[in-house]
Amino acid sequence: MKNFSYIKKITLIIMVASLIFCLGLGIGIFFAEHEEIEKQTKKLEKISQFGSFSINNKTEYSKTLPKVIAPDEKDYNKKTNAEPLRQNHNYSLKKKNHLPKWIDNSIPVFKQPEFSYIAIVLDDMGLNKNIANEVFELGGPLTLSYLSYAPNLIEQTTIASSKGHELMLHLPMEPLGDQDPGPGALLVDMKNMELNQRLNLALEKFPNFIGINNHMGSRFTSNSKLMEFLISSLKKRGYLFLDSVTTSGSVALKMGRRLSAPVVARDIFLDDVDSEKEVKLRLAQTELIAKKTGTAIAIGHPRKATLRxxxxxxxxxxxxxxQLVPLSAIAQIRLDKIN
Known part of the structure; x- marks a missing residue:
């Protein structure tokens, strides 16, 4: 009996020790994950109005901006102190008393005090109809950027728009290296006439989009002369440019300020690594940027892990x-801040 009692005591001690160990391990994992998010976003503290920071060798741009925007419910402004977001647009071209297309084609939203605002842009839309249907059914509004060479673009974008998502054109541009950006790409050795022809052809693919962002394009967006041509051409047509920031050498934001054109840049890539863990980490970083600066723009892709x-x-x-908002809403906030 004494031996049995002794064994019982030893067993109890082992069980308690194991419980304490597991509890400590769980706490350690929790704080390790939190520390990882904080570590990778620590440089946010040093962001200036047009500062940058790097995550996994990707250069992320952000700005210190005010907090605004809110849901797009028809009667929302009657229930709260929400105000329409369409305000000053001196930085954009106005023709014949019409708003530029990036404003006119935008999804209306309203201010909601004390919220931070995130726009999620999904690139490479248009090539996979099955996964597109999954995207359409997500809550939103999302901003969906359709490849200029995708099939049946009018049909696809009409459905996307009817589901409450904002539209963009995803235009191939020349990258560094020898990777093929796809049909109709803007290339650095092209003359302005050929660039203009390709741009016009792409802009006629479907209606009601707010602007373009670059598919690849690390070489093209680093070229000041070509970006001056592109951004001035888009400004004349009333479109904005979203810099996907595929290179730290991009001159898009600088050129936008110089030309007083509507140009903004993404802050985070969500799924450079195609895994749920990666997307969760990047969304956490996106939230931190939004909390610190008022707004954040994240780019992802229509992949299973990302959508889940x-x-x-x-x-x-x-x-x-x-508040999840369309890209145009954050563009208006950032550009109004500059002006």
Missing amino acids: VLKDWMHDLQQKKI
Whole structure:
């Protein structure tokens, strides 16, 4: 009996020790994950109005901006102190008393005080109809950027628009290296006439989009002369340019300020690594940027892992005081701040 009692005591001690060990391990993992997010976003503290920071060798641009925007419910402004976001647009071309297309084709949203605002842009849309249907059914509004060489663009974008998502044109541009950017790409050795022809052809693919962002394009967006031509051409037509920031050498933001043209840059790539863990980490970083600066722009792709994480992530936004908004809304905030 004494031996049995002794064994029982030893067993109890082992069980308690194991429990303490597991508890400590769990706490350690939690703080390790939190520390990883904080570590990779620590440089945010040093962001200036046009500063930059790097994550996994990707250069991320952001700005210190005010907090505004809110849901697009028809009667929302009657229930709250929300105000329409369409305000000053001196930085954009006005013709015949009409708003530029990036404003006219935008999804209307409203200010909501004390919220931070995130735009999610999904690139490479238009090539996979099955996964596009999954995208359409996500909550939103999302900003969907369609490749200029995708098939049936009018049909696809009409459905996307009817689901409440904002539209963009994803235009191939020449990258560094020998990777093929795709049909109709803007290349650095082209003359302005040929660039203009390709640009016009792309802009006629489908209606009601707010602007373009570059597909690849690390070589093209680093060329000041070519970017001056592109951004001035877009400004004349009333479109904005979203810099995907595929290179730290991009001159898009600088050229936008110089030409008083509507140009903004993304802050985070969500899925350079195609895994749910990666997307969750990048969304956490996106939230930190939004909380610190008022707004954040993240670019992802229509991939299974990305869509699964986004679907779950959208459920908790209200509790976090984060509003998911179309890209045009954040562009208006950032550009109004500059002007």
